[in-house]
Amino acid sequence: MLSEPIRNVMERKRLVMAAPDISVSAAAQLMAASKVSAVMVVEGKRLVGIFTERDAVFRVIAQQRDVQTTRLAEVMTPAPLTVAPQETFGYALILMHENGFRHVPVVENGEPVGMVSARNALDPDLEEFESEARRRKAIRRESTQH
Numbered sequence: 117m118l119s120e121p122i123r124n125v126m127e128r129k130r131l132v133m134a135a136p137d138i139s140v141s142a143a144a145q146l147m148a149a150s151k152v153s154a155v156m157v158v159e160g161k162r163l164v165g166i167f168t169e170r171d172a173v174f175r176v177i178a179q180q181r182d183v184q185t186t187r188l189a190e191v192m193t194p195a196p197l198t199v200a201p202q203e204t205f206g207y208a209l210i211l212m213h214e215n216g217f218r219h220v221p222v223v224e225n226g227e228p229v230g231m232v233s234a235r236n237a238l239d240p241d242l243e244e245f246e247s248e249a250r251r252r253k254a255i256r257r258e259s260t261q262h
Contacts, residue, residue: 118205118206119204119205120204121201121202121203121204122199122200122202122203122205122207122208122222122232123201123222125205125208125232125236126201126222126229126230126236131156131228131229131231132146132150132156133157133158133228134146134155134156134188135157135159136157136159136164136165136189136192137187137188137189138187138188139183139185139186139187139188140167140176140183140184140188140191141184143155143167143188144172144183147169153169153218153219153233154167154168154169154218154219154231154233155167155168155188156221157188157192158228163196163198163227163228164192164194164195165188165192165193165195165196166192166196166219167191168193168217170217170218171193175191193217196217196220196221197211197215198220198223198228199211199220199221199223199232200222200224201222201229201230205232205236208220208232212234218234219232219233219234220232220233
């Protein structure tokens with residue numbers, strides 16, 4: 117999986133973007149509705165920042181900012197590091213580890229096309245774990261019926 121191109125691993129369907137002038141409250145509602153923990157902040161089609169759950173905790177809640185009046189531009193991580201879709205997933209994980217973050221926007225031709233996160237590394241293992249748990253539950257159910 118580490119040698120897989122990011123294009124094969126990234127989350128496309130949950131690509132969530134917001135303008136820098138929306139409120140933290142609106143961004144949080146968007147993130148909750150989309151079930152994501154990060155939103156790409158874009159002006160036009162250009163990525164200008166990223167706003168994550170950690171930004172909400174450290175830059176908004178911990179500083180007691182008003183979520184209704186604080187704009188993403190004030191609390192986002194500006195000009196985030198990005199990766200290209202042809203880079204390997206391993207490269208993205210190293211980038212996240214070395215820089216202490218969990219999300220990296222995927223940019224192609226200057227436009228955001230996806231998001232890759234540390235969680236993507238767990239997803240295949242989690243799927244296998246869930247499948248095994250369902251299998252074991254079915255076996256237990258069968259053995260109690262006999």
